[in-house]
Amino acid sequence: MPHTGRTSPGRQLEHxxxxxxxxxxxxxxxADPVRLRIVSDLAQGHEDMACISFELPxxxxxxxxxxxxxxEAGVIRQYYEGTSRxxxxxxxxxxxxxxxxLEAVLRAQGVQV
Structure with a gap:
């Protein structure tokens, strides 16, 4: 899925x-609670989020x-926008x-989809 952000040349990530x-x-x-939290945060109306904006323990x-x-599993796509990933x-x-x-996993987490 293409994104609308600008990608810095030479800073592309493998997907x-x-x-x-x-x-x-x-x-x-x-299966990991931290990764599930990241996915849940992204699913709750945040189309693109900088990695630093996640509050992770x-x-x-x-x-x-x-x-x-x-x-690497194909669950998220990442790209650089300036210095933010x-x-x-x-x-x-x-x-x-x-x-x-994905819908079933998110519903099990209590995320409205």
């Missing part, structure tokens, strides 16, 4: 294509790890790959 997203990777990424380096796991939930792509999965 799996939709056809490369695997159920076991998505489920593993969503972990260190910055651990937070970076959690975002990387979500990105922005994150966006890949809702549409996940729905196409695994119909109802």
């Amino acid at each position: 799996p294509q939709a056809a490369q997203i695997r159920l076991e990777s998505v489920l593993s990424a969503l 972990v260190s910055k380096s651990t937070s970076t790890h959690h975002f990387r796991v979500l990105r 922005m994150s966006r939930l890949r809702s549409q792509e996940l729905e196409e790959c695994f119909p109802g999965l």
Whole structure:
């Protein structure tokens, strides 16, 4: 899914294509409470959020790890906008790959979808 933000040249992040997203990777990424919190925050009306705007109960380096796991699993898309790393939930792509999965996970977390 393309984003509308500006990407700095040379600062692109690797993302799996939709056809490369695997159920076991998505489920593993969503199994961690911190990563589930990130996904829940993104699903609650925040289309694109800077990584620093999340209030997570972990260190910055651990937070970076959690975002990387979500990105590599295909759950989020990240890009740079200036010096900020922005994150966006890949809702549409996940729905196409695994119909109802993200909605069910978010509902179980009490997130209105």
